[in-house]
Amino acid sequence: MIGKRSIPAVIFLFVVLSLGVFPVWATSPAQQVGDQPRVITGSYQTTNPIYPTIGADTGIVLYDITGLVQDDYDFVPAIDSQILGRIDGTIVSGDYVIELPPTPDGGTLDFDGDSATPPAVQVFAPSTYINFLGDRYINRGETSLDMSARVDPMTFDVVGGYLVVWTANAGELFPSGAGQDGTPFTPDDPLMPLPAGWSVIALEDEPFTVLRNETVDIPLFESFGGLHDYSALSYQDAWESLFQRTRETYPFTTEKNIDWDRIYNTITPIIQTAQSDLEFHLGIAQFGSLIPDTHIGYVSIQVMQAYLLGGVGIGFPVVTDDGEVVITYVAPDSPAAQAGILPGDVLVAVDGIPALDVLAGTPLMLTSASTPHGRRYLQAATMLQGPVNSRTTLTWKTVDGAQTTGTLTRVFDFVSIVQAFEGGLSGADGVITSRMLDSGLGYIGVRGFAEEVSRADEWFNHELDGLIAAGAQGVIIDVRGNGGGLIQLAMAMAGRFFPDSTRLFDFYYADGRGDFAYRGFVEILASESYYDGPVAVLVDEMTGSASDMFVYAMQIDDRAVIVGHTPTGGFTGEVGDGQYLLPGVLEMQIPTGRPIHPVTGVTLIEGEGVQPDIRVPLTYESIFSPEDEVLQAAEAALLAE
Numbered sequence: 052m053i054g055k056r057s058i059p060a061v062i063f064l065f066v067v068l069s070l071g072v073f074p075v076w077a078t079s080p081a082q083q084v085g086d087q088p089r090v091i092t093g094s095y096q097t098t099n100p101i102y103p104t105i106g107a108d109t110g111i112v113l114y115d116i117t118g119l120v121q122d123d124y125d126f127v128p129a130i131d132s133q134i135l136g137r138i139d140g141t142i143v144s145g146d147y148v149i150e151l152p153p154t155p156d157g158g159t160l161d162f163d164g165d166s167a168t169p170p171a172v173q174v175f176a177p178s179t180y181i182n183f184l185g186d187r188y189i190n191r192g193e194t195s196l197d198m199s200a201r202v203d204p205m206t207f208d209v210v211g212g213y214l215v216v217w218t219a220n221a222g223e224l225f226p227s228g229a230g231q232d233g234t235p236f237t238p239d240d241p242l243m244p245l246p247a248g249w250s251v252i253a254l255e256d257e258p259f260t261v262l263r264n265e266t267v268d269i270p271l272f273e274s275f276g277g278l279h280d281y282s283a284l285s286y287q288d289a290w291e292s293l294f295q296r297t298r299e300t301y302p303f304t305t306e307k308n309i310d311w312d313r314i315y316n317t318i319t320p321i322i323q324t325a326q327s328d329l330e331f332h333l334g335i336a337q338f339g340s341l342i343p344d345t346h347i348g349y350v351s352i353q354v355m356q357a358y359l360l361g362g363v364g365i366g367f368p369v370v371t372d373d374g375e376v377v378i379t380y381v382a383p384d385s386p387a388a389q390a391g392i393l394p395g396d397v398l399v400a401v402d403g404i405p406a407l408d409v410l411a412g413t414p415l416m417l418t419s420a421s422t423p424h425g426r427r428y429l430q431a432a433t434m435l436q437g438p439v440n441s442r443t444t445l446t447w448k449t450v451d452g453a454q455t456t457g458t459l460t461r462v463f464d465f466v467s468i469v470q471a472f473e474g475g476l477s478g479a480d481g482v483i484t485s486r487m488l489d490s491g492l493g494y495i496g497v498r499g500f501a502e503e504v505s506r507a508d509e510w511f512n513h514e515l516d517g518l519i520a521a522g523a524q525g526v527i528i529d530v531r532g533n534g535g536g537l538i539q540l541a542m543a544m545a546g547r548f549f550p551d552s553t554r555l556f557d558f559y560y561a562d563g564r565g566d567f568a569y570r571g572f573v574e575i576l577a578s579e580s581y582y583d584g585p586v587a588v589l590v591d592e593m594t595g596s597a598s599d600m601f602v603y604a605m606q607i608d609d610r611a612v613i614v615g616h617t618p619t620g621g622f623t624g625e626v627g628d629g630q631y632l633l634p635g636v637l638e639m640q641i642p643t644g645r646p647i648h649p650v651t652g653v654t655l656i657e658g659e660g661v662q663p664d665i666r667v668p669l670t671y672e673s674i675f676s677p678e679d680e681v682l683q684a685a686e687a688a689l690l691a692e
Contacts, residue, residue, distance in 0.1 A: 087248035088267045095197045095271035096144040098278035106503035107181045111136040111147040114178040117158030124571045130188050132157040163224040171223050175215040176200045183504050192539040192576045197271035204275050205563030208234045213269045214252045221247040228258040276627040286331045289633050290322040300561040302645035314341050328635030329353040340415040345622035347419040349639045361439035361461030363387045367470035372669050376406040386459040400446035410434045421622040421658050424592045432471030482507050485514035490686045493518030496529040500597045501536025508543045525585035525689040535596025545604040546576040556646040585692050586611040587685035595620030602661045614685040616669040618660030
């Protein structure tokens with residue numbers, strides 16, 4: 052899944068490994084003799100920092116891993132194969148219990164290479180998952196999280212853990228060890244006969260141990276998306292670890308012409324001379340800013356306290372198409388208000404330098420930017436910030452055309468940053484909002500795909516159905532400021548507008564061998580209830596990540612007309628396995644997966660965004676218009692159909 056600006060989202064986890072078909076015989080491993088397992092118990096703990104924030108319900112199933120064993124990245128287990136369990140905990144941590152049925156209904160596998168005998172071994176792994184489609188099963192598009200099989204996050208090889216297997220016939224063969232290559236389910240695996248019924252195979256031992264106790268405790272592992280914790284390392288060691296993994300896993304090196312040697316030679320001297328967390332964090336911020344990608348976030352409390360918490364009371368300024376830096380908000384009793392600055396004034400210069408030049412030179416100290424329009428937006432948020440008690444000289448043009456210069460002292464004020472980074476729809480009361488417009492069109496606002504993810508799809512469907520029942524002649528979906536989240540949730544909402552599921556893109560990740568490899572796909576999840584009326588989608592420069600992909604999906608076959616002042620944000624990397632904790636409690640995220648068109652192989656959207664079909668000019672007049680001109684343009688387009 053694709054993440055969210057500054058708050059990464061959850062990852063897409065259909066994991067696989069290769070299957071060997073030529074057995075190597077060996078003596079049987081140790082077995083704990085018993086009847087057979089009846090109950091599986093265990094615990095799990097998740098370190099990914101995004102999970103606690105997304106409002107997700109968590110479930111547990113005994114998951115058919117036929118696809119994992121057969122190296123099938125497109126495998127989707129049947130609902131009937133999933134054995135439901137009970138969970139006591141949250142998405143972060145908890146305990147689980149799964150009661151095994153007498154006979155399961157999973158896929159069957161054959162490990163002896165004998166085509167004359169039918170496959171007869173079923174292989175499962177307990178797995179937690181995010182439930183966002185309304186029932187207790189892992190449905191198509193839902194995400195497996197922690198699993199009892201430990202899987203290498205780059206090679207996707209099983210490297211340990213526990214499997215739950217079943218066979219009706221005693222003597223069916225199964226790997227008894229990892230073989231000389233150290234990887235199970237490859238041709239050099241030794242094999243062993245299984246007893247009939249259920250067994251738990253402990254891959255943590257060599258040779259593997261067969262557990263037959265009535266109750267078996269199996270821990271779950273966070274193979275993907277776990278926090279990469281370098282916080283206890285020295286500055287230099289943390290930097291080296293971060294850089295080397297980024298160099299190997301960053302998915303857009305070619306597309307962005309990243310020169311890793313130049314970046315390393317630029318940042319390493321800064322890290323080597325760092326004597327404090329602040330100096331180290333400034334070096335990491337410079338590293339992040341050298342990679343043009345809005346998904347690269349590096350928010351540091353120390354950097355904010357030192358450089359960004361001082362302001363003059365001017366809210367987030369807006370830059371028009373004509374290049375005017377327009378002041379839209381002035382806090383009461385602030386230094387700017389006391390100097391006579393008013394909303395509607397135009398910022399001409401800062402410390403004698405033209406305002407546009409100051410904006411263009413403003414360093415990205417909190418997050419990088421994938422596109423020029425996204426970069427301008429983020430720079431505007433901090434262009435007037437500085438240390439508390441520092442002074443700045445502003446020149447501004449008033450509404451009547453007069454030009455004034457004044458020197459102001461910064462006070463504790465970060466309203467501009469809050470306005471720029473809070474995301475979502477202005478005045479929205481919830482994740483999903485709706486209303487009937489006077490034009491007879493329905494309006495739905497979607498603030499994000501990373502909040503209340505286990506309820507948002509139901510809410511969206513409820514609001515859409517309500518508008519349809521009320522006679523809406525078309526629907527406008529507003530994803531302005533929607534920074535993304537769970538890609539499958541976005542695809543479920545998009546599915547209300549398509550009659551059939553459509554493969555949207557493939558995901559590629561670093562394979563641990565110096566290349567990138569296919570690791571699964573994302574599709575529009577068509578709903579049983581299909582709306583075929585006219586649709587428009589409203590976008591801006593912070594419509595990004597999973598929201599980028601929602602807009603991209605809605606452009607397929609011209610399903611919707613896209614309307615906005617700018618293209619979408621154009622940040623589409625997958626960030627689930629790119630979460631880092633660095634010295635000084637610096638949290639950082641860096642993408643590790645890229646979306647690829649399933650036919651052309653072209654990287655999608657990153658660095659460009661989805662272009663609006665109708666681009667609405669951003670003028671001084673439109674900024675202060677009492678009307679929402681983007682919404683009006685969308686209404687006009689739909690009513691003209």
